[in-house]
Amino acid sequence: MKQQPLKILVVEDEPDQRSLITKMLAANGYQVSSASSVEEAIVMIKSDLPDLVFSDWKLGQLSGMDLLIYVRREHPDMGFIIATAYGTITHAVDAMQAGADDYLAKPYQRQSLLLAIDKVAKSLVLKKQNRRLTSELSQQQELVGLVGKAPCMQKVYTRVQRVSATDATVLIGGESGTGKELAARALYQLSQRKHKPFIAINCGAIPESLAEAELFGAEKGAFTGATALKIGKLEAADGGTVFLDEIGELPLLQQTNLLRFLQEGVISRLGQNGEIKLDVRVIAATHRDLQHEVKEGRFREDLYYRLNVVPIHMPPLRERQEDIGRLVEHFLKLNSSQYKMDAPKLSAATMKQLLDYPWPGNVRELANRIERFVLLGDEEEMVEELSGQPRPINTSQFSLPETGIExxxxxxxxxxxxxxxxxxxxxxxxxxxxxxxxxxxxxxxxxxxx
Ligand SMILES: Nc1ncnc2c1ncn2[C@@H]1O[C@H](COP(=O)(O)OP(=O)(O)OP(=O)(O)O)[C@@H](O)[C@H]1O
Structure with missing residues (x-):
């Protein structure tokens, strides 16, 4: 960041509160100005650009959200933190989706505000770097290992770059094999936490009886067989990032524990009386429709909102056919260098079949097929397998009965x-x-x- 103190504009219509926050921030070394309304804030921003705006949500006629929309439109690099009223999680979700860097739910601790400002200040530097990279590669062909140039991938890149510099919780959706884990790793690589741990946890692979100890840890003797203190994955990731893959499979009890961690930043090991404060960024992924899981009572609604602050959707490969050629080339190169073999050539007819194939297993399936092709060099086998695959049902040959079906x-x-x-x-x-x-x-x- 700059050598000079960070310039913060505080926007709060309550005079006592405004003066309190202003004094507290000034005492912490920031250069602070303040405004009592959205209109006044805009005038002040126009005359002297702050690095960061800290705004209340409720501000008379207009709201902090109006100010956020103005700031994002006019000054995309400016930091923005918003304070939302107690219990209004939807405000927080709306604000994060509109581009706020962070939010604080009222009443918040003075320490939480200072922490949020510190994090945003650090992320401003990265945000500027990332923005420069984006403009250099306006039509990106790849982003930290993610290959693809289709418009739907550009959307993914923009979102990944935008939120990588923040600590916002991200929920990555999409079918199996579309690159959800790769996107999570890209978010991590582009973040200021990239030198800290990245711990991936497959929530679907942990037996329910061990889930709590695995995630949150267990004190010695907490259960039969707990012969030593066990540090959970979240604690092991302190300072870094946790990737919760297949979050839809997390047992309900652990959903409650995770929600507590996301809301309060604390965990307790199994069998522990006290609590441990952790600083961990959470990225979750699922191939399930979590809203449907919520309706069915299998996933906590409040946790869904907490996780879904920033959603990222990984498109299926069949929706970005224009990327297939690029991906084939990418995996041919990758595997031939990994196995120190020459990349075999593909005929135009095979390439056409690869392009027409619906790829139900998405990029993972394509990667596996190309790997086998590099190893065996057998084009015929690959083509046979592709044509032997089930085709999507043509609904003109198979239509549903008028009465519906079970x-x-x-x-x-x-x-x-x-x-x-x-x-x-x-x-x-x-x-x-x-x-x-x-x-x-x-x-x-x-x-x-x-
Ligand atoms: N856009 C991409 N560019 C390059 N490789 C990709 C891309 N998307 C996926 N892959 C590769 O495909 C494989 C599957 O990706 P990944 O594990 O990230 O998918 P996923 O959506 O998390 O799958 P699942 O839901 O089954 O866990 C990996 O080998 C990954 O490197």
Missing amino acids: WEAFEKDCLEQAMNKHQGNRTKAAKFLGLSYKAFLYRLEKYHLV
């Missing part, structure tokens, strides 16, 4: 038929239905077919 009974029947057709071979049955093995197994379990 979806779950239908799905169960499809699973059973596929299993019978392949003599109980799950791998083949999954492939027959165009499902990943994991997705197939999940469905078998759902219908008690295993």
Whole structure:
């Protein structure tokens, strides 16, 4: 940041509160000015640009949100922190989506405000660097390992770059294999936490009985078999970033513990009386429709809002067909250098088949196929496999009855038929239905077919 003290504009219509905040910030070495309304703030911004605005939400006729919209439009690099009234989480979500760098829910501690300002100040430097990079590569072909030039990927890049410099919680959605983990790593690489730990946790892979100890830790003797103190993953990531993959699979009890951590910044190890304050940025990902999970009572609504402060959607590969050629080239190069082999050539006819293929397993499937192609050099095998894949149903050949159908009974029947057709071979049955093995197994379990 600059050598001079950070210039902060405080916008608060309550005179006592305004004077209190102004004095407190000045006492902490900041250069502070203040305004009592949105209109006055805009006049002041025009005459002397602050580095950061700290605004209350409620400001007479207009609101802090109006000021935020003005600031983002006119001064995209200016820091902005907003104070929202107690319990109005939707305000916070709206403000973060409109580009606020952080929010404080009232009543907040003076220390929380100083911490938020400090974080935003650090992120301003990165934000400026990232903005420079974005303008240098206005049509980016890739971002920290994420390859793709399609407009839907440009949206992903813009959002990743925009929020990487903040500590905002990010929820990454999208089908399996679309690059959710890669996007989370890109967010981390571009953040000021990149020299601190990045811990990835697959919430779907931890047995429910061990989930609490895994995530939050356990004191010695907290349960049978806990022979030593166990540090949980969140604590191990202190100062850094945690990536909670498959967050939709997190057991309800752990959802409550995670919510507490996101709201209060503290955890307690299993069997611990006190609490531990942690500084961890949370990035979560899921292939599920979490709003649907909330409706079904399997996911806490308040946690959903806390996580979904900034949503990022990873598009399926079939929606960015123009990137397939680029990805094929990327994986040909990557694998041939990894295996120290020459990259085999692809014929135009094979390339066309790759372009036409619907890629149900998304980039992961493409990466695996190209890896095998580099190792075996067998173009014919690859082409055969592609054409042997199930095609999406043409709805003109298969239309739903007027009376509707019982979806779950239908799905169960499809699973059973596929299993019978392949003599109980799950791998083949999954492939027959165009499902990943994991997705197939999940469905078998759902219908008690295993
Ligand atoms: N845009 C991309 N550019 C380059 N490689 C990619 C891209 N997207 C995905 N990949 C690669 O595809 C594989 C799967 O990606 P990743 O694990 O990030 O997907 P995911 O959405 O998290 O999958 P899942 O939901 O199954 O965990 C990885 O090998 C990753 O490197």
